[in-house]
Amino acid sequence: MLKYVKYLSLILMLISFSAFASESASYFYVQASESATLQPVANKTGVYTLTLKKVQPYIHYMSDRPNRMTGLMSTDKFYNAWYKGHNSFAKDAPNVSLSGMKLHGVYNQKLVTFVIALTNPTYNPKKEEITYEAKALGNEGDFIPNKPVTLQHVVLFLDSGWCPSCCCG
Secondary structure (H helix, E strand, O other): OHHHHHHHHHHHHHHHHHHHHHHHOOEEEEEEEEEEEEEEOOOOOOEEEEEEEEEOOEEEEEEOOOOOOEEEEEHHHHHHHOOOOOOOOOOOOOEEEEEEEEEOOOOOEEEEEEEEEEEEEEEEOOOOEEEEEEEEOOOHHHOOOOOOEEEEEEEEEEEEEOOHHHHHO
16 A cells, blocks of 8 residues: 555656746747738837738747747647736736748748737637737837738737646647
């Protein structure tokens, strides 16, 4: 009997350690779309509407070192989890690097990157479209034009958040 108690204790310790490793890691998210528009909101300095079009049906995630866990989750699950948990993006908006190609004809392409915080996502899977409220961080508003910006080949890098397997399986 004592032998079984030892084994059970060891199993419970391993499960606890595994859960701790997942919970203690920071996760980063990568989302891609064919295009995006960053539209200034009238009478709100440094506030924009970001619309992503033709978004990928999944989002990549990875944890920081030393855990180095990676995976994919559906875009739908990602946005359903946005509002869940004590460390949700709804409670503490993620910092985001928005990168894409600003096209000026065929031969004059320019890679641009803006650092923003995102809130209030609205995901429409049928249209493959996501809309956020975006706020310029720090002095980033000085670099974002005060007119609509359209980008192609867009990638969002979202900073650390909740554990994907803890919330979404």
